[in-house]
Every structure is written in structure tokens, then in C-alpha cells.
Amino acid sequence: MSRVISSLDEIAGDYDLALVDLWGCLHDGIRPYPEAVEACRRFRARGGAVVLVTNAPRPRADVERQIAGIGVPADCWDTIATSGDSARAAMFRGTVGRRVWTIEGPGDHGFFAPMALIDDPVEIAEVPLAEAEGIVCxxxxxxxxxxxVYRPQFLVAKQRGLKLLCANPDIVVDRGGVREWCAGALAALYTEMGGESLYFGKPHPPIYDLARRRYAELPGALPEPRVLAIGDGIRTDILGAQQEDIDSLFITGGIAAExxxxxxxxDPDALAAFLAAEQVTPTFAIGYLR
Structure with a gap:
């Protein structure tokens, strides 16, 4: 059974590195959570490092600008690893071909910006579905x-054997209390229909590899840090931590609040029932990061 704690301070001394989720943990898509910001500040003040690990389908610089714009202060984190960067690296290596059909929401187009990290990147062209070799979602x-609503296009894509690159495995997020669908919901639908979806964010290994590389670039980074993953996604943040064999702190007041x-x-009984149903066991649980 997961141990319910009242503050990150109770366990902070046991860890050198916190992999902290953004949406639902540090902010709600509109404004930061002040107590979560302070908790991260205190963790850093003790000598720990905070790597923000997000399934945002955007480059790190775009996420940095976004969180600054909603008031997340720069002194509560050290660096950022995004699902978008993990997926972009795969795209520029040609994982889903050179000609791609893109499914995107507002503000996502920075995904196609050049990426210096990749040697000899593939030149990507965005084309209509009928001309595509793959899908970028x-x-x-x-x-x-x-x-x-994407079923008709997905049926065509599946029949043509196109792979779908999913830049954000999240199914839903709550923006200021309003639930929104994410790329992971579309990828799940495509897989359900018989298509092949490729994932690069939590809970899948590529984003954890990226997070560790970003941590290793920090001054004073330890070769084998004690790691705690923090987040509100039981099938992303917590399952990912479990699969990586690292400890986790489940923020129950996010998308699983109800x-x-x-x-x-x-509620202890509700938490136990939820975790049993999900068959995922976080090391710790707390209502909200504080």
C-alpha cells in the first residue's frame, strides 16, 4: 500500500533528483499552484535538482516560455525534458518517413523547428493524408x-499501413478545471482500430533517457542520483516510474481527484480501490504537491 504523506519535506532528504510533472502537478494550464512551487523551491534549497518532465508535444524552449507566461517562476526548477523533444528526435531520424500528415492543436507548430541534436536530420515535409508516409500527432x-471524429481519416491511414508518431501520450488534461483531450487519446483510438502508434513521452523509456541526460548536464550532477518521480497521471507519471524502477509520489488531486x-x-478507501483497479502502486501519495 502506498504511504500517504502530508508534505514533500517528509521524504525530500531521501532523494537527489525530482522528476516533476507540470500540468496537474505544478500548474493547471492557466496558473501555477503556489504550494507546489514552494515545495520545489525547498527541494532545491536542500541541494536537490528539479527536472520538469512533461508530455507537452513542444520543444523545451517553447515550454519554458509557456510556463513563464502563466507565472511558474524559474527558481523552482533546473531544466526541462519534453515528450515533444523525444518525439522530434525520432521524427528527424525518419521514424515515420519524410512526408507526414500532421494533427495538431493551437500553438503546437514549434514541433517542426530544426533540431541541432540530430546529426544529418531527415528533411520533413507536411503533406495531405493522401500523400503521407506517416502521421505526426x-x-x-x-x-x-x-x-x-478522426475515425474516417484513421481508417484510411490504417489501410495504408501508416505509423502514427504520438508526441503526447496523455489522454486528457484539465485546463483550469475544464477537461481536454490530448494526443494520447487519438493514438489510443488509432491503435484500437488496428493502426500502429509510437510513443515517446511518459510512461515510455525515451523521455526518461532524455530527462537523465538533461540532469547530467547540470553543475554538480551525481552519477547515480536517488530519483523521485512526481505527477498526477497514474498511467503516465506513476506507471512510467514503476517501469523505470524509481520511487514515485502520486498527486491524487489532479486528473484522479474524483x-x-x-x-x-x-480518501484512503477510494485511493486503495483506485490503485487496485489501475494495478499501479506509487511509493507515496499526497492530495496536492506541497
Missing amino acids: LGPADPHADPA ETKTEGQP
Whole structure:
């Protein structure tokens, strides 16, 4: 059974590196959570490093500008690893071909900016579905519409054997309390229909490899840090940590607030039932990061 804690400070001394989720953990898509910001500041003040690990389908620089714009201060984190960068690296290596059909929401187009990290990158052309060799899925054009609206195009793509590169495995996020669909919902639909979806964010290994590389670039980085993953996604943040064999802190007041009956802290019985149903076991749990 996961241990429910009241503050990150209770366990912070046992870890050198915190892999902290953004949406639902540090901010709600509109504004930061002040207590979460302070918790990360205190972790850093103790000598720990905070790597923000996000399934945002965007380059690191775009995410940095986005979180600064909503008020997340730069002194509560050290560096950023994004699903977008992991997926971009794969795209520029030609994983889904050179000619791609793109599914994207507002503000996602920085994904196609050149990437110096890749030697001899493939030149990518965005084309209509009928001309595509693969699909790049950054998120639905309308995040409030049922993902099933893409069934007709996905049927065509599946019949042609196109692979779908999913830049954000999240199924949903809550923006200021309003639920939105993410790229992961479309990728899940494509897989359900018999297509092949490729994932690069949490809970899949590429983003953890990127996070470790970003940490290793920091001054004073340890060769074998003690790592804690923090996030509100049971099938992304927590499952990913479990698969990487690292400890985790489940933020129950995020997208699982209703299921865990979180009001300040999770209801113990509801939390136990939720974790049993998901068959994922975080090391620790807390209502909100503080």
C-alpha cells in the first residue's frame, strides 16, 4: 500500500533528483499552484535538482516560455525534458518517413523547428493524408471534440499501413478545471482500430533517457542520483516510474481527484480501490504537491 504523506519535506532528504510533472502537478494550464512551487523551491534549497518532465508535444524552449507566461517562476526548477523533444528526435531520424500528415492543436507548430541534436536530420515535409508516409500527432485540432471524429481519416491511414508518431501520450488534461483531450487519446483510438502508434513521452523509456541526460548536464550532477518521480497521471507519471524502477509520489488531486475523493488529501478507501483497479502502486501519495 502506498504511504500517504502530508508534505514533500517528509521524504525530500531521501532523494537527489525530482522528476516533476507540470500540468496537474505544478500548474493547471492557466496558473501555477503556489504550494507546489514552494515545495520545489525547498527541494532545491536542500541541494536537490528539479527536472520538469512533461508530455507537452513542444520543444523545451517553447515550454519554458509557456510556463513563464502563466507565472511558474524559474527558481523552482533546473531544466526541462519534453515528450515533444523525444518525439522530434525520432521524427528527424525518419521514424515515420519524410512526408507526414500532421494533427495538431493551437500553438503546437514549434514541433517542426530544426533540431541541432540530430546529426544529418531527415528533411520533413507536411503533406495531405493522401500523400503521407506517416502521421505526426501533436493533439486534436479541437481538444473538446470527441476523438472519434478522426475515425474516417484513421481508417484510411490504417489501410495504408501508416505509423502514427504520438508526441503526447496523455489522454486528457484539465485546463483550469475544464477537461481536454490530448494526443494520447487519438493514438489510443488509432491503435484500437488496428493502426500502429509510437510513443515517446511518459510512461515510455525515451523521455526518461532524455530527462537523465538533461540532469547530467547540470553543475554538480551525481552519477547515480536517488530519483523521485512526481505527477498526477497514474498511467503516465506513476506507471512510467514503476517501469523505470524509481520511487514515485502520486498527486491524487489532479486528473484522479474524483476517483480518489481528494479534498485536501485522498480518501484512503477510494485511493486503495483506485490503485487496485489501475494495478499501479506509487511509493507515496499526497492530495496536492506541497
